Amino acid sequence: MALAFVGLLGSLRKGSYNAGLMRAAGELLPPESALSLAPIGDLPHYDADLDAAGAPEPVHRFKAQLRAADAIVIVSPEYNYSVPGFLKNAIDWASRKPDPALDGKPGLIMGASTGAFGAIRMQHHLRQICVAVNVRLLTRPEIAIGRAQERFDAEGRLVDESTRELVRSGLAALSAWTLQLRK
Ligand code: FNR
Numbered sequence: 001m002a003l004a005f006v007g008l009l010g011s012l013r014k015g016s017y018n019a020g021l022m023r024a025a026g027e028l029l030p031p032e033s034a035l036s037l038a039p040i041g042d043l044p045h046y047d048a049d050l051d052a053a054g055a056p057e058p059v060h061r062f063k064a065q066l067r068a069a070d071a072i073v074i075v076s077p078e079y080n081y082s083v084p085g086f087l088k089n090a091i092d093w094a095s096r097k098p099d100p101a102l103d104g105k106p107g108l109i110m111g112a113s114t115g116a117f118g119a120i121r122m123q124h125h126l127r128q129i130c131v132a133v134n135v136r137l138l139t140r141p142e143i144a145i146g147r148a149q150e151r152f153d154a155e156g157r158l159v160d161e162s163t164r165e166l167v168r169s170g171l172a173a174l175s176a177w178t179l180q181l182r183k
Contacts, residue, residue, distance in 0.1 A: 001032075001175075001179060002032035002033055002034075003030070003033045003034075003070040003071065003175055003178055003179075004033070004034050004036070004068065004069050004070050005029070005033060005034065005035045005036075005069060005070065005071050005072070005073050005171075005174070006035070006036055006037075006038050006065055006066055006068075006069035006071075006072055006073070007022050007025065007026075007035050007036065007037045007038065007072075007073045007074075007075060008038055008040060008072065008073070008074045008075070008076075008087060008090060008091075009022050009037060009040070009075050009076070010074070010075065010076025010077055010083065010084040010086075010087040010122075011076065011077050011084070012041045012086070015156060016077075016156075017077070017112040017113075017114070017145075017148035017149075017152055017156070018075050018076055018077050018110075018111065018112050019075075019156065020112075020148075020152050020156035020157060020158055021075050021110055021112050021145065021148075021158060021167070022035075022037065022073075022075045023156070023157075023158075024157070024158035024164060024167055025073060025075065025110070025167055025171060028164060028167050028168040028171055029171055030171060030172055030175045033171075033175065035073060036065070036069075038062055038065050038066065038090075039058075039062070040062065040086060040087065040089075040090035041086060042058060043058055043059060043062060043086070043089060043090055043093060044056055044058075044059070045089060046089055046092040046093055051093075051096055055093070055096070059093050062090065062093065062094065062101075063093070063094055063099060063101040064101075066094055066101035066102060066105070067099070067101045069105070070106070070178050071105060071106040071107060071108070071174055071175075071177075071178045072102065072105050072106070072107040072108070072135060073107070073108050073110070073171075073174070074087070074107060074108070074109050074110070074126065075109075075110045075111065075112075076109075076110075076111055076119065076122060076126070077111060077112065077113055077119055077122065078111060078113055078117075078119035078120075078121055078122035078123075079122070081121040081122070081125075082121065082122055082125045083122050083125050083126050083129065084122075088129065091129060091133060094133070095132070095133045100133070102130075102133045102134065102135050103133065103134045104134055104136065104181075105135050105136065106135075106136050106137075106138070106174060106177050106178040106181055107130060107135040107136065107137045107138065107174075108137070108138050108143075108170055108171070108173075108174040109123050109126055109127070109130075109137060109143070110143035110144075110145070110167065110170065111123050111143070111144055111145065112145040112146075112148040112151075113145070113146060113148060114147065114148055114149055115146060115147075116146040116147065117144065117146055118143075118144025118145045118146040119144060119145075120142070120144040123142070123144060136177075136181060138170070138173055138174055138177050140173065141166060141169055141170050141173065143166055143167060143170050145163055151163050
């Protein structure tokens, strides 16, 4: 079945391995599904006064994009053992009433790092945040891609076949999970 996924990317860096991982996800989707990236790098810092005044237009567009999606794919590096600040900021905006945009959404996390652990500490912090905002995360497979520099080529393409297979299986599992949650 055709599903629409929205991607949240936790790196702004040109040449980002995690951006390469998100692009690979776009190539490895189940048939007829689509993945669109939500632009989160330019969202303002969360400010309850701004929010009370009606939240800025980019926040409304971001939340509408999330609400329209069948499921969320979050791909991020680990910064100081945790979630990059601007990604947390985007999730904070998305969580706010009266129109929380992540509540009940199926989700999948992936992370890549140049170290050995594949951003796994970030992933566990992100899982905790997802409990707060009620994103219903898939637990398996864990997609923690260490030593990214050995798995991507100079153009940032994910070339390691076993990693591509892992990403493909994660997206297939997310599709099945999304459909299961509808029953
Ligand atoms: C890092 N990096 C990093 N890596 C890691 O495995 N654990 C960590 O806690 C951190 N902390 C950290 C903090 C900050 C501020 C930076 C800039 C980097 C390294 C990080 O994993 C590496 O730079 C990745 O390549 C960043 O991901 P992108 O930008 O390539 O997607």
